[in-house]
Amino acid sequence: MSNRKLLAAAAAVAAGALALAGCSGPTTPAGGGQSAINNQQVATVAWNQPFYSYNNDTSSGNNVVNANIKYLTNEWASHYDQDLKYVQNPGFAKYEKVSDNPLKVKITLADTATWSDNTPVTAADVVMQWAANSSNFNTYEAATDDEGNVKADNTGSNVFFNASSPGYALIKAFPEIGDNNKSVTFTYSKPFVDWETLAMQPTGLPAHIVAKKALGVNDPTQAAQAVIDAFQKKDNAALAKLSNVWNKSFDFVNMPADKDLVVSNGPYTISDLKENQYITVTKNPNYKGDHKVSIDTITVRFIDDPQASVQALQNGEVLVTQPQATADIKKQLEGLGDSVNVLSGQGATYEHVDMVFNNGGPFDPKTYGGDANKAKLVRQAFLQTIPRQDIVDKIIKPLNPDATVRNSLAVVPGSPNYADAEANNGMKAMYGDSADVNKAKQLLSQAGVTAPSVRLLYANNNTRRQQEYQLIKASAEQAGFKIVDKGSKDWSTMLPNNKQYDASLFGWQSTSTGVSESDANFRTKGQNNYGGYSSKAVDGKLNELQVATDPAQQKTILNDVEKQLVQDAFGLSIYQFPEVTGVSKKLQNVSSIPLSPTYFWNYWEWKL
């Protein structure tokens, strides 16, 4: 072909092209029959940890993120309002104290209370919540005592519910069931001050689903009855299976194929879950209660990096974020301008240092041949070096200019009892607000211990704790301690393993306004007593506290407990966490309360 022919061919093609170009394409870009884009109302919010269990009552699933999702999907009989007062929710259940002596609490479920699979919420659900949490049905202890050894699995007649609620444990007798399976009356074996915090959440997991999974009973009514029967008759073979399901089956990180596992009784149900990415809850069509929600879907994205979550808020990818508050993050949030409200306040968490008493480390009497006094002197010396005022000044004041050192292990600052506790518990008197290196040196030489090595556990992916660690290290090393960095981002899973560290720096979050809350932190072998602290005096006082109904008496007992803790050099509280919440103005009616479920507390009032 010559060049001219080539040109001619090309020209012909071009002409054809122009002719064809005269036609036009389809006007609507969306193809026929293909799935449509979602234009429902969606509120996407951020949380700093991924969801991993739908049962937040087990000791492994007990985490704020799980509790928040549980709160979005399940009803409470009452919830906290912004002033942390109880607000009853009769659309789901009512509770009342029927008698004082013995303490009897009656919980009546509303007729409209229904699980999302259309099974009514019944007494079986309430009974299971009590029975599983009480640990009264667990049999492992007997087995250990007989053999000195435990059978290797939770089958046969070995029952173990992985939870311990000191309050529920006081309900020994099987409760009365009445009102056509819609009411349960609990009789406490001893008076229990915080009965209302238990009655707030009368149900947890759906009993009929647990029974279906564990016992293979498919009919919901029969399944629920099977749960009641198993607990009532202490049918350990059945309870073993129930406990296995209750402990483990509701742990999932991706949307389970089995929709039974996400059955809920609240305004929302879990509709999607992607590991390390997000969880979505959508309106529960079978919900008949009072908390009518206006937003179709709420998505909680898991963003662990505070910086990333602030940028996601700025970019509108999330509408609410409550990152770990640092001065930089607060400044950044405030810099976002008009589109974002920045709410700051006090959180429910307080920072503290705990010691390990039973790991053969520097604070364990065993190390000094059982010399309890020597170990105590070393503990006191260490606590003397903690620069609490310094930490507050450098780390907390930029966020909350009114911040002060918290001088109580059990009473929340700002509550009516705090001033009294601070004056009486001896913490301020003994340790002051600032570090006293000379006194620490004195105590160490008095103990005759030189250069004890302290492994300090903290979250090293948390800037604030890193800074605190540096301050403590500098101060303690001046006094002659040797500080070993045990910082880890997995600090919370390392916490129960106290062989790995001698002192820990972390926060406790209050989950209720109850006065018996600190029980698990201080009681011998208490669930949160990771340091292995054990004191007969404190245990006795805590027993008294559980049954003290008079508020004045409660205050005195709590002060006594604290006094003992300070004397034993249990640990030190440092400060109350500040809390910063960034809320996009697109989402209305969002505010935060110090207690879990923090900014989710009134999600039914949220409006887009």
Add this chain to the structure above:
Amino acid sequence: MIRFLARRLGLALAILFLLSFLMYGLLNIAMDPLDDLRQSPALNREFLIETRIRQLKLDVPWPARWWDWLTGVLQGDFGEAWRTGQPVRSMLGGAIATSVQLVFAATVIALLLGVTIGVISALRQYTAFDYTITFIAFVLYALPIFWFAVLLKQFLAIGVNDYLNNPQVNWPAVLVLSVVSGLFWAGVLGGNAKRKVIVFVSAFAVSLAVLAYALLSGWVEHPGFGLIGTLVIGLAAAVAMAVIFAGINNRRALYAGLTTAVVGAVLYIPMQWFFYYVPMSDLIAVGLLIVAVLVALLIGWAFGGPDRAVSMRTAAVVAIFASVAIYTDRVLQGWQLYSNASVIGGRPIATIGAATPNLGGDYWITQLDKWTHLLLPTIALVVISFATYTRYERGAMLEVLNQDYIRTARAKGLSERVVIVRHALRNALMPLASIVPVDFISLIGGAVLTETIFGWSGMGRMFVQALSASEIDPVMIYIMITGGLAMIANLVADFLYAIIDPRIRVNA
């Protein structure tokens, strides 16, 4: 050839086998799955430990466990991440797909950009352009990705989204960009001062015009190429390919390219109807691309002439450009729909995650969503690999240009284009052949920081998380896969060598 392949594969399998045994043993020493249970305050601690020992068979010696694991893997059972009870197989599928998605585009773009800039930088050695590129490359090379990522999010995501919501054109920025573009082209094309000035002024003017058009005409709110854009892209590709790889005097190659470009534009409207009626998938997209390339090869073949291969190659590359343009255009047509979706809320460029939760939508919307999420991490990864590739390629090119055979080629009167493209470039690509496959594989498992900052859960994060949770099965699979891929990458590198360097034969 086959013997070579068999021997290499056999060797690879033997190494993997040994690797699995050694790593299992080492991990067994390093990991303590009972870690959290020892000294747990739970009253039933002993019982929990017993349960876990039975669950993980910790009472069995590790070589036996390794054997169990190996036979399981050979039968397709990859074990489970025992803490969450997830089967490794299901974790792996998602993680590999995520990682490949994240890394593939970044590697291709970094390679193309890096090689091009590196070659030009070498050709313009010791000019201001060369120094500037060297400076930028080193800055990028030293850039900490976590910091760079934050800046990217601030300016490219939040800034662009803000602009889309409130289109206030920042003229100084537009002018600066145009000046940079002018300087870049003046540097690339070089020549004497007069030519440089002309190039600068025209590049500046064109950039300014294009930017101003895009910003003022509302193109940014309704992006896309349309029929005209597709035609222009195809024609430009044809001319560029012809000028660089075939020589402008090879009319047949030029016409083959131009014809392909026109055919591509002609197919633009019919393709819209095709997309309208046929639900799309990645498979169909790849199929269409293959068809397009085959048609182009046919066009190139039809133009005939003494070196058909050159025409065919030119046409094929043009077809790829045209196809990508049509595909991209179709994805971008969903822009308004996507941008206005309630979950997007008019802020399409994402800073976090691999996809928008609960987006819904068809293939094209999902694809667009993927792109908006890929944009920032891809840029971050490109910037880092780009710096390396530029430096490598510049060095390689300079070395080749100083060889005797280049002088010989020039001496025998070959045009500068032929000397550079055919004699220098081919040889200068050889070092990259051994770097790129290995680089790609190490990014798949090693983009941990990028994955974390942008909230992607790919292979790197799976590995790190499993490692810190003492879950041996996911870690082992990670090691096997990255190990296996590394060997394949090396094999690929050897083959690439053989293709690029005629002195090497693989039947050794």
